[in-house]
Amino acid sequence: MTNFVTKQSFILADELATIAMGKRIADLVKSELQQGITVYLNGDLGAGKTTLTRGFVQGMGHVGNVKSPTYTLVEPYDLAEWQVYHFDLYRLADPEELEYMGIRDYFNERSCSFIEWPEKGTGMIAVPDMVIDLAYSDEQRTMTVHADTVLGQKLLLALIS
Ligand SMILES: Nc1ncnc2c1ncn2[C@@H]1O[C@H](COP(=O)(O)OP(=O)(O)O)[C@@H](O)[C@H]1O
Numbered sequence: 001m002t003n004f005v006t007k008q009s010f011i012l013a014d015e016l017a018t019i020a021m022g023k024r025i026a027d028l029v030k031s032e033l034q035q036g037i038t039v040y041l042n043g044d045l046g047a048g049k050t051t052l053t054r055g056f057v058q059g060m061g062h063v064g065n066v067k068s069p070t071y072t073l074v075e076p077y078d079l080a081e082w083q084v085y086h087f088d089l090y091r092l093a094d095p096e097e098l099e100y101m102g103i104r105d106y107f108n109e110r111s112c113s114f115i116e117w118p119e120k121g122t123g124m125i126a127v128p129d130m131v132i133d134l135a136y137s138d139e140q141r142t143m144t145v146h147a148d149t150v151l152g153q154k155l156l157l158a159l160i161s
């Protein structure tokens with residue numbers, strides 16, 4: 001099959017490049033997909049998961065701070081046409097906790113979820129459209145994107161073209 005790419009790496013030279021990449025993904029969600037996505041973010045502490053999400057959240061139209069939801073598990077952004085959820089499940093002790101938060105209502109056509117430490121929420125969170133791995137060497141980051149659904153594939157193709 002032509003144009004069938006499921007995995008692609010990108011170099012992010014510095015923090016600004018990572019924020020710009022997050023914004024670019026947001027622009028493509030709005031212009032190309034016109035529907036919500038679920039993105040899993042993998043990588044060590046300090047790899048840039050929150051930084052990438054910051055760019056995405058701002059790109060979706062949020063003006064102001066994007067703080068790390070390390071203690072709250074999720075930070076919601078209620079924007080004009082979209083709900084954006086930034087999860088950081090690092091401190092989640094038991095995936096059942098997500099049930100009490102009403103997690104199932106978070107995933108729908110107009111919502112985008114970026115999820116740090118998704119493995120902590122196994123069985124309780126939506127399957128990903130894309131999985132993004134971030135790895136670091138000094139200031140530079142390598143971002144590897146895996147597309148896991150048709151929607152994720154569409155986004156990845158737009159990202160590389
Ligand atoms: N290319 C880069 N992309 C993202 N962050 C970078 C980059 N270079 C340096 N940094 C720094 O690395 C840290 C990344 O932190 P953060 O995004 O919170 O990581 P994580 O959420 O993965 O733990 C920040 O302090 C940021 O300034």
Ligand SMILES: [Mg+2]
Pocket residue numbers: 049050068088116
């Ligand atoms: Mg983080």
